[in-house]
Amino acid sequence: MTGISRRSATKLMGTGLAFAGLGVKAPAVWAQSNMTKLRVGVVPVLDAGAFFIAQTKDYFAQERLEVSVTPTPGGGPSMAALVAGQLQISMSTVTTMLQSQQEGLDLKIVSGISGSRPFPNDYSAVMVRKGSGIKTGKDVVGKTGASHLLQNLPWVCTRLWIDSTGGDSSKANIIEVHFPQQEDALLSGRVDYVSTNEPFMSGSVLAHGDKLEIVSGLMGTMLPNTIVAAFAASGAYIDKNREIVEAFVRAYQKGAEWAQANEKNPEMVESIAKFTKLPPERLRALIAWPDFVKTIAPGNLDRIGEAMKRYGALKDLPDSKGLLYKTALG
Amino acid sequence: MQIQSAKNSKGSGLADLRKAIRLAFGGPRLGLWFIITLLMLWELSARTGLVTSSNWPPVSAVLVATVRDLGKGELAGALGGTLYRMAVGFVLGAAAGIVLGVLLSVSRLTRAALEPTIELLRPLPIPALIPPLILFLGLDNPMKIAVVAFTVFFPVFVNTLYGALAIEPTYRAVAATFGTSWLDTLRSVLLPATLPYVFAGLRVSLGLAFVSVVAAEMVAGDSGIGYYITSMQYAGRGADMFAALFLLGLSGYLLNRAFVFFEGRLLFWHRQSG
Numbered sequence: 001m002t003g004i005s006r007r008s009a010t011k012l013m014g015t016g017l018a019f020a021g022l023g024v025k026a027p028a029v030w031a032q033s034n035m036t037k038l039r040v041g042v043v044p045v046l047d048a049g050a051f052f053i054a055q056t057k058d059y060f061a062q063e064r065l066e067v068s069v070t071p072t073p074g075g076g077p078s079m080a081a082l083v084a085g086q087l088q089i090s091m092s093t094v095t096t097m098l099q100s101q102q103e104g105l106d107l108k109i110v111s112g113i114s115g116s117r118p119f120p121n122d123y124s125a126v127m128v129r130k131g132s133g134i135k136t137g138k139d140v141v142g143k144t145g146a147s148h149l150l151q152n153l154p155w156v157c158t159r160l161w162i163d164s165t166g167g168d169s170s171k172a173n174i175i176e177v178h179f180p181q182q183e184d185a186l187l188s189g190r191v192d193y194v195s196t197n198e199p200f201m202s203g204s205v206l207a208h209g210d211k212l213e214i215v216s217g218l219m220g221t222m223l224p225n226t227i228v229a230a231f232a233a234s235g236a237y238i239d240k241n242r243e244i245v246e247a248f249v250r251a252y253q254k255g256a257e258w259a260q261a262n263e264k265n266p267e268m269v270e271s272i273a274k275f276t277k278l279p280p281e282r283l284r285a286l287i288a289w290p291d292f293v294k295t296i297a298p299g300n301l302d303r304i305g306e307a308m309k310r311y312g313a314l315k316d317l318p319d320s321k322g323l324l325y326k327t328a329l330g
Numbered sequence: 331m332q333i334q335s336a337k338n339s340k341g342s343g344l345a346d347l348r349k350a351i352r353l354a355f356g357g358p359r360l361g362l363w364f365i366i367t368l369l370m371l372w373e374l375s376a377r378t379g380l381v382t383s384s385n386w387p388p389v390s391a392v393l394v395a396t397v398r399d400l401g402k403g404e405l406a407g408a409l410g411g412t413l414y415r416m417a418v419g420f421v422l423g424a425a426a427g428i429v430l431g432v433l434l435s436v437s438r439l440t441r442a443a444l445e446p447t448i449e450l451l452r453p454l455p456i457p458a459l460i461p462p463l464i465l466f467l468g469l470d471n472p473m474k475i476a477v478v479a480f481t482v483f484f485p486v487f488v489n490t491l492y493g494a495l496a497i498e499p500t501y502r503a504v505a506a507t508f509g510t511s512w513l514d515t516l517r518s519v520l521l522p523a524t525l526p527y528v529f530a531g532l533r534v535s536l537g538l539a540f541v542s543v544v545a546a547e548m549v550a551g552d553s554g555i556g557y558y559i560t561s562m563q564y565a566g567r568g569a570d571m572f573a574a575l576f577l578l579g580l581s582g583y584l585l586n587r588a589f590v591f592f593e594g595r596l597l598f599w600h601r602q603s604g
Contacts, residue, residue, distance in 0.1 A: 071552045077464050086468035180563045184383045207384050277565040
């Protein structure tokens with residue numbers, strides 16, 4: 001028979017009473033043991049603001065999820081990490097997800113993250129040097145443009161802008177220059193127009209408003225209320241972990257609701273600044289914010305897919321319904 | 331007489347001036363002055379508006395950011411992580427390079443079997459391999475360490491192999507005549523004669539290892555100086571980004587100096603004989 005000392009028994013009784021309703025919280029270690037660990041890839045940019053809020057406000061913990069964040073560059077590496085099981089859920093652009101679907105990767109979008117509103121609330125824009133004479137797509141003939149990633153949404157929308165404003169994008173020379181370097185490329189005259197987005201857009205206007213100007217909205221203007229980024233998981237992971245995925249989406253979407261209603265709230269600014277390292281004053285000076293979306297209508301993805309196919313960024317029209325898991329449909 | 335004295339005094343003045351110039355700018359000090367001049371030009375270009383860019387802060391702001399970020403511990407932690415990954419990858423890659431280099435030098439069969447594969451893999455640019463490596467090794471340390479090991483392996487392997495093949499056949503023949511065992515031949519003939527080549531490979535690899543680990547951190551992960559540089563770039567914090575670059579350059583320089591120092595100590599006999 002296992003002996004138990006009086007002192008130990010008293011201790012156990014005390015602990016039991018404490019947990020039995022005397023208002024004492026369970027120790028952290030005990031609480032953590034009931035949590036489901038989830039590794040999530042997040043691109044540390046403004047678009048992920050709602051995710052940062054959900055983290056800050058412990059919405060994931062409330063769903064008994066212990067989310068560890070892995071900053072990722074988005075795009076191909078994130079999708080590769082999902083398929084390899086290195087990440088359970090990852091953020092990326094919907095264009096990457098549409099391309100990955102056509103490449104045969106087993107992926108599903110589980111929630112929307114960000115979208116873009118039409119001009120003047122579009123958080124992406126076409127920016128030029130003042131006095132360059134570029135106002136519309138007709139004016140970019142023989143000029144060089146820059147886009148963050150070729151074959152991605154800003155590039156597709158830049159071509160849409162050129163074609164819809166009197167130009168011919170098939171003859172346009174658009175090179176790849178990443179967002180942080182676009183301002184320098186434009187100021188030095190190496191390129192003539194850039195497809196920029198926040199926070200680089202407001203940063204350029206604030207620092208060089210005398211030399212640079214916005215001539216058009218971009219993503220939300222060319223494809224009104226378009227979806228920019230989303231969370232995806234592999235089909236295999238979702239099949240085995242439906243409850244976990246649904247709990248993650250519930251928590252994230254609670255954060256999205258809060259972020260949508262409080263985009264300029266100091267708590268929001270602080271939370272984004274903490275995760276992205278962006279100076280808070282830069283966030284307070286944003287011209288436009290992303291739309292923190294929760295769900296995605298298949299028609300929205302269809303429109304993006306059609307534009308991508310038109311410019312050769314997709315081989316075929318996408319199977320939008322097949323790409324959206326029920327939690328993303330709302 | 332007075333003229334002669336004046337001439338002498340003028341001559342001695344000129345000699346003093348020359349001496350003073352030599353003292354201030356001679357030898358390694360010239361390199362230091364060159365760096366100071368470049369930094370001053372950088373400061374001027376940023377302060378006077380000669381270069382107008384949010385990504386081009388004055389060098390004084392970079393120095394302030396370096397001290398501040400080091401003080402907070404974030405930058406030192408990032409550098410520490412990078413050096414750790416680099417060190418592990420370096421040791422693994424170098425060990426594999428030396429072992430395979432020696433093995434292929436003594437076995438024609440192994441050389442015939444492995445050399446084509448190695449020569450096919452050698453020209454591959456390591457940044458292009460990072461995405462497929464993520465698929466197999468993930469986003470964390472194993473992937474980054476593998477990237478470094480892969481980078482270090484080739485220069486060390488090639489130098490070891492050709493160093494071992496370049497050994498005078500007489501040395502091996504003498505060892506064979508005295509009935510020296512394979513292990514003793516390796517220890518007393520092959521390795522000492524190959525070591526200068528191995529060290530040349532290791533020195534080339536050191537710089538490449540630094541570049542590759544930072545490149546891997548810039549593509550994926552949540553730590554290290556490469557990740558720090560990328561996140562500062564995207565946050566529009568130019569001074570903090572340059573602080574990391576400055577520290578990276580300084581670390582590379584110090585690592586190279588340390589390597590040269592240890593190489594000199596270990597291969598003193600080679601220098602004396604050469």
